[in-house]
Amino acid sequence: MRKSIVAVVGRPNVGKSTIFNRLVGERISIVEDTPGVTRDRIYAEAEWLNMHFNIIDTGGIEIGDEPLLVQMRAQADVAIDEADVIIFMVNGREGITGADEEVAKLLYKSNKPVVLAVNKVDNLEMRDQIYEFYALGFGEPFPISGTHGLGLGDMLDEVVKHFPERPDAVEDEETIHFSLIGRPNVGKSSLVNAILGEERVIVSSIEGTTRDAIDTSFTKDGRDFVIIDTAGMRKKGKVYESLEKYSVLRALKAMERSDVVLVVLDADTGIREQDKKIAGYAHDAGRAIVIVVNKWDAIERDEKTMKEFEEDVRQQFQFLDYAPIVFLSAKTKKRIHTLLPQVLQASENHTKRVQSSILNEVLMDALAMKPVPSLKGKKLRIFYMTQIGVAPPTFVVFVNEPELLHFSYERFLENRIREAFGFEGTPIKIYARQRK
Numbered sequence: 001m002r003k004s005i006v007a008v009v010g011r012p013n014v015g016k017s018t019i020f021n022r023l024v025g026e027r028i029s030i031v032e033d034t035p036g037v038t039r040d041r042i043y044a045e046a047e048w049l050n051m052h053f054n055i056i057d058t059g060g061i062e063i064g065d066e067p068l069l070v071q072m073r074a075q076a077d078v079a080i081d082e083a084d085v086i087i088f089m090v091n092g093r094e095g096i097t098g099a100d101e102e103v104a105k106l107l108y109k110s111n112k113p114v115v116l117a118v119n120k121v122d123n124l125e126m127r128d129q130i131y132e133f134y135a136l137g138f139g140e141p142f143p144i145s146g147t148h149g150l151g152l153g154d155m156l157d158e159v160v161k162h163f164p165e166r167p168d169a170v171e172d173e174e175t176i177h178f179s180l181i182g183r184p185n186v187g188k189s190s191l192v193n194a195i196l197g198e199e200r201v202i203v204s205s206i207e208g209t210t211r212d213a214i215d216t217s218f219t220k221d222g223r224d225f226v227i228i229d230t231a232g233m234r235k236k237g238k239v240y241e242s243l244e245k246y247s248v249l250r251a252l253k254a255m256e257r258s259d260v261v262l263v264v265l266d267a268d269t270g271i272r273e274q275d276k277k278i279a280g281y282a283h284d285a286g287r288a289i290v291i292v293v294n295k296w297d298a299i300e301r302d303e304k305t306m307k308e309f310e311e312d313v314r315q316q317f318q319f320l321d322y323a324p325i326v327f328l329s330a331k332t333k334k335r336i337h338t339l340l341p342q343v344l345q346a347s348e349n350h351t352k353r354v355q356s357s358i359l360n361e362v363l364m365d366a367l368a369m370k371p372v373p374s375l376k377g378k379k380l381r382i383f384y385m386t387q388i389g390v391a392p393p394t395f396v397v398f399v400n401e402p403e404l405l406h407f408s409y410e411r412f413l414e415n416r417i418r419e420a421f422g423f424e425g426t427p428i429k430i431y432a433r434q435r436k
């Protein structure tokens with residue numbers, strides 16, 4: 001089920017990315033004093049008191065050298081298009097500016113719920129200064145301080161009040177939903193067409209086009225699939241639609257609805273930094289992943305090329321060591337038939353459950369093979385393990401002290417589990433919990 005989306009808008013330097021980072025809980029976008037510094041990451045899962053939602057830092061969506069006003073309009077448009085709730089941020093130390101009023105006008109017309117956050121209210125004495133912001137017309141202003149983390153709770157309480165009610169989706173569990181993610185021009189659209197045009201693929205219906213993507217359902221070898229295509233959606237003609245970050249954002253939203261994500265690479269251009277970033281998103285989302293190396297027709301090959309390319313992928317995408325790699329050409333259709341079986345397998349592994357008794361045999365063998373190390377003179381004791389969930393498969397190990405389970409030992413356990421049960425194509429998660 002899709003998580004609610006919150007977008008933060010406001011003129012440069014009011015503190016959008018500071019808040020974004022705080023809510024996401026890691027310092028992942030760059031905060032600097034220079035207005036308009038490029039951000040790395042504009043979309044992430046945020047958590048506040050156990051509530052999970054996705055947050056967009058619209059300040060990271062930049063359009064070339066366009067003037068400030070054009071930029072802000074585009075950013076507000078993205079927020080209006082994508083978000084369930086908009087946080088409109090202003091600077092409590094500067095009062096209302098013309099730029100704030102411009103943003104306010106756009107949000108006014110949007111019919112989306114807007115929560116007004118007055119940032120940089122770093123202490124109680126400053127709270128009197130927030131009243132002037134009533135004039136913006138969005139009701140009660142919420143004083144916050146991004147750098148000190150003040151007032152966020154009250155603001156977020158207001159934000160979540162506006163989350164839409166979502167009935168539990170009655171999705172067909174058997175149908176495999178997948179989407180494609182990758183840089184522009186790696187061949188995502190071509191690949192969608194190639195998959196749907198594949199032999200013995202029966203395209204049963206083109207479902208209603210959603211706001212974000214075109215869903216197409218089809219059957220192959222008796223299995224039902226839905227391909228969620230955002231790549232083909234270059235529409236509307238709005239300025240920001242062609243932006244790379246924006247298309248990534250669309251793809252990330254599609255990823256939310258996917259069981260399997262295809263990370264598409266271009267053999268012709270090779271691996272770029274941006275590929276890794278995009279793949280990182282897919283990994284973080286906990287979806288099953290298949291790496292697709294497209295345009296295999298376009299490069300000079302000999303018998304060693306595939307192996308070398310594979311080594312390169314493994315080297316550069318170490319965090320995706322579980323993902324199978326498929327080499328193909330959307331253009332010539334060569335090896336295209338190898339893709340869906342991998343999608344199917346990744347999806348099955350993503351929802352696989354293993355028996356506790358066998359799992360604990362694997363655990364005992366692992367403990368015998370590699371005794372647990374001591375940390376600061378304390379010894380970790382591992383008692384037993386159980387699978388608590390799927391999609392992705394999630395395990396809990398019960399231990400004497402969770403802090404003693406070092407990352408490297410956790411990794412070792414993960415590898416043993418993978419060897420025993422074969423979770424190819426899916427990340428797995430392991431948590432340590434104290435035995436009561």
Ligand code: GDP
Nearest residue numbers: 012013014015016017018032033120145146147
């Ligand atoms: P953005 O351009 O809207 O994303 O703004 P940034 O998050 O990059 O912040 C701009 C500047 O304001 C940075 O120097 C931040 O350290 C500073 N800043 C952000 N939040 C606060 C706050 O709550 N109080 C104060 N005093 N400064 C802040």
Ligand code: GDP
Nearest residue numbers: 184185186187188189190231295298329330331
């Ligand atoms: P997208 O932006 O990722 O959706 O990429 P497109 O599907 O629009 O493809 C970008 C360009 O790459 C187009 O010119 C395609 O014809 C070309 N292309 C796509 N797949 C292949 C392929 O397998 N081999 C070659 N040689 N070109 C391809």
